[in-house]
Amino acid sequence: MVKPDSGATKADRPPTSAGGTAGRDARASLMRWRPPVTAQHLLRWDTGLLVVVIAIGILGASTSSEFLTGSNMFNLGLQSGEIAIMALPMTLIVISGEIDLSVASVMGMASALLGYLFARGWPMPAIFVVVLLVGMLAGAINGLLVTRLGLPSLAVTIGTLGLYRGVADIVLGPNTISNFPAGYASIGVNPVPGTDLSFSALVFIVLAVTFGVVLHFTPVGRSIFAMGASPEAATFAGIRVKRVKTLLFVVSGAVCSLAGVLLTFRLSTAVNTNGVGLELDVVAVVLLGGVSIFGGKGSIIGVVLGVLAFAGIQNALLLTNFNQEAASIPVGGLLLLSVFVPSIALLIGRLRNRITARGQARLPVIGPDHG
Amino acid sequence: MTTAVAPQRKQPGAPAAVSSSRLAERAFRFRESGIIAVLALFVLIASLIQPRFASSSNIQFVLVDSSVFALVALGETIVIFTRNVDLSVQSVLALSAYLSADMFGHFHGIPIPIVFLVGFGIGLAFGAANGLMVSLGRVPSLVVTLATLYIIQGIDILVVGGNVVVASSLPSGFVDIPTATVLGIPWLAIAVAAVVGAAAYYLRSFRSGRELYAIGSNPEGARLAGIPVAKRVFTAFTLCGGIAGVGGVLWAAQYQTINTSAGGSNFSLIVIASAVVGGVAIFGGSGSVIGAAIGALLLGTINVALDVLGISDFWDPAIAGFLLLVAIAIDRGISVRLAAALRKRSARGEA
Numbered sequence: 001m002v003k004p005d006s007g008a009t010k011a012d013r014p015p016t017s018a019g020g021t022a023g024r025d026a027r028a029s030l031m032r033w034r035p036p037v038t039a040q041h042l043l044r045w046d047t048g049l050l051v052v053v054i055a056i057g058i059l060g061a062s063t064s065s066e067f068l069t070g071s072n073m074f075n076l077g078l079q080s081g082e083i084a085i086m087a088l089p090m091t092l093i094v095i096s097g098e099i100d101l102s103v104a105s106v107m108g109m110a111s112a113l114l115g116y117l118f119a120r121g122w123p124m125p126a127i128f129v130v131v132l133l134v135g136m137l138a139g140a141i142n143g144l145l146v147t148r149l150g151l152p153s154l155a156v157t158i159g160t161l162g163l164y165r166g167v168a169d170i171v172l173g174p175n176t177i178s179n180f181p182a183g184y185a186s187i188g189v190n191p192v193p194g195t196d197l198s199f200s201a202l203v204f205i206v207l208a209v210t211f212g213v214v215l216h217f218t219p220v221g222r223s224i225f226a227m228g229a230s231p232e233a234a235t236f237a238g239i240r241v242k243r244v245k246t247l248l249f250v251v252s253g254a255v256c257s258l259a260g261v262l263l264t265f266r267l268s269t270a271v272n273t274n275g276v277g278l279e280l281d282v283v284a285v286v287l288l289g290g291v292s293i294f295g296g297k298g299s300i301i302g303v304v305l306g307v308l309a310f311a312g313i314q315n316a317l318l319l320t321n322f323n324q325e326a327a328s329i330p331v332g333g334l335l336l337l338s339v340f341v342p343s344i345a346l347l348i349g350r351l352r353n354r355i356t357a358r359g360q361a362r363l364p365v366i367g368p369d370h371g
Numbered sequence: 372m373t374t375a376v377a378p379q380r381k382q383p384g385a386p387a388a389v390s391s392s393r394l395a396e397r398a399f400r401f402r403e404s405g406i407i408a409v410l411a412l413f414v415l416i417a418s419l420i421q422p423r424f425a426s427s428s429n430i431q432f433v434l435v436d437s438s439v440f441a442l443v444a445l446g447e448t449i450v451i452f453t454r455n456v457d458l459s460v461q462s463v464l465a466l467s468a469y470l471s472a473d474m475f476g477h478f479h480g481i482p483i484p485i486v487f488l489v490g491f492g493i494g495l496a497f498g499a500a501n502g503l504m505v506s507l508g509r510v511p512s513l514v515v516t517l518a519t520l521y522i523i524q525g526i527d528i529l530v531v532g533g534n535v536v537v538a539s540s541l542p543s544g545f546v547d548i549p550t551a552t553v554l555g556i557p558w559l560a561i562a563v564a565a566v567v568g569a570a571a572y573y574l575r576s577f578r579s580g581r582e583l584y585a586i587g588s589n590p591e592g593a594r595l596a597g598i599p600v601a602k603r604v605f606t607a608f609t610l611c612g613g614i615a616g617v618g619g620v621l622w623a624a625q626y627q628t629i630n631t632s633a634g635g636s637n638f639s640l641i642v643i644a645s646a647v648v649g650g651v652a653i654f655g656g657s658g659s660v661i662g663a664a665i666g667a668l669l670l671g672t673i674n675v676a677l678d679v680l681g682i683s684d685f686w687d688p689a690i691a692g693f694l695l696l697v698a699i700a701i702d703r704g705i706s707v708r709l710a711a712a713l714r715k716r717s718a719r720g721e722a
Contacts, residue, residue: 329525332524
């Protein structure tokens with residue numbers, strides 16, 4: 001991949017002050033104190049994304065009176081819940097400098113196992129335990145291949161994308177398992193009692209808070225940013241890079257299994273193709289949220305906004321007569337924007353520097369090197 | 372290509388020092404022979420268990436089935452050499468397949484080469500768009516081509532809608548392309564092999580071809596060495612798009628029923644997997660287009676072999692995925708050992 005523009009790092013730096021692991025951090029951030037809202041904040045992708053999300057809300061509400069109703073919010077959560085859930089561990093993995101393309105296959109494998117074991121009359125709690133353990137095992141295989149053998153995660157997880165989907169194919173074959181107990185399958189029809197949230201949306205909110213706290217307010221979270229910015233520096237700083245990365249893949253496996261269980265009950269169907277192709281949607285949501293594909297940069301808030309933009313666009317188009325599948329056009333456009341805005345901001349910064357440099361060039365000091 | 376006139380000089384086998392060229396060359400050769408050995412082993416076992424597998428009609432089927440994948444893998448490999456990736460090939464293929472096949476219904480008697488040119492042109496346009504954004508915008512290709520994958524997919528859905536091109540609307544000369552043979556070998560496979568061979572020769576022996584490897588080995592170093600990185604990366608993406616466009620026309624000729632799902636939902640990743648199975652390093656700089664083509668052939672062979680052996684198709688992705696993991700693990704082992712050998716050699720040289 002092309003070398004990252006290092007100059008963009010300053011503006012996009014995640015909030016650090018709150019999670020300082022040592023007094024040194026706090027002091028350093030005090031010395032670099034700036035007003036809370038600066039021009040740089042306004043140029044940040046998160047802020048732009050918030051504007052986009054609000055715009056989608058206004059547009060959606062103006063084109064369809066259905067858009068902001070509770071039942072539609074339920075549908076929105078239902079449609080995108082699993083993608084949103086899988087985006088959370090993916091965020092951490094991408095920030096740590098890796099990628100996991102096997103998420104949708106782990107999801108499919110969990111769904112197939114759930115159906116297979118249910119058809120054999122296993123009790124649900126036992127099935128959940130097995131499915132979760134298998135998901136963690138799948139993640140551990142990814143993690144160990146990446147960290148212990150030193151293989152690129154992009155290639156490893158394309159391989160396990162095939163492998164885990166293959167397990168789903170072998171376990172279920174051409175069979176379709178349905179008629180799950182109504183108590184479980186009702187999550188595809190009924191919201192969580194007393195709210196308009198789908199069950200998967202509730203799970204997403206709980207997990208988003210958990211992942212947000214871990215990423216932004218704990219030493220482990222700081223170490224994830226550090227290893228994404230520079231794995232060598234992180235190793236020399238005493239961070240157990242391999243262990244943390246393996247752990248992230250294991251967590252991803254567990255969370256994707258959970259998403260697979262939710263998907264199966266929502267559709268009330270276990271079939272070997274459940275979730276095929278969703279991995280790129282998950283990656284897109286994470287990148288839309290402003291997480292750098294090179295690692296070291298990103299935030300859970302950004303990804304939550306990315307999820308809202310992604311789900312909002314699809315849902316708004318569903319309510320209009322526009323072909324809903326063509327929602328990929330605005331999603332793709334937004335993704336392009338997300339990658340070009342930092343470059344444009346950098347360009348503006350460079351131009352500004354050049355102008356100030358020209359002003360100072362008259363002073364009898366060593367002129368800046370224009371290269 | 373500006374380099375077609377470049378004087379053909381004997382180039383070292385690797386971008387490293389001349390003294391290490393033979394060592395590196397041996398490693399290159401080993402990488403390809405490894406995948407050929409796996410392919411031969413697979414064919415041998417499959418035909419021992421089920422002699423029908425080695426029948427000429429079955430071999431023809433495997434060759435035709437793998438040809439489109441091998442061709443698109445060629446373009447993808449050229450992009451991967453430069454330490455980039457193109458995820459959008461599947462949407463380019465799908466759109467080109469529909470638009471080219473649809474032409475037969477609109478313009479009766481249109482010459483088939485024109486249709487291929489149109490498919491190539493559609494692919495070139497999208498490839499050039501990818502290349503422009505990646506090389507001039509200096510943004511990561513994974514993100515750009517993921518975005519264009521979505522956008523082209525959306526365009527495909529808007530253009531195609533619920534329409535389907537059916538076999539009866541296609542001229543016989545077109546649908547016969549995949550079945551035409553010479554001496555029992557499909558024309559299509561010969562053509563793809565010739566293109567891959569020519570590309571391998573170009574990448575190995577011409578300056579601009581070697582520069583693609585150099586860019587992938589060390590982008591910054593390549594820039595400092597005066598290689599026009601942006602231009603080469605742009606060319607790689609444009610070619611990759613154009614090849615995917617031709618792949619779309621061939622896909623239409625082969626499957627003859629074309630709707631929005633031409634190519635399938637994971638085509639891009641399968642193509643990347645073919646290249647990696649064939650020994651192409653995912654972060655660029657090493658491998659060969661011949662290896663990538665053999666990788667595509669191997670995945671195609673597995674697919675057909677399982678069918679013939681009476682093993683359920685459902686085992687296919689698991690075996691392909693497992694092979695991919697083995698391939699990258701072996702590749703890693705080779706490169707670690709190669710690096711150690713090179714280090715030892717240079718240490719001896721300094722002593």
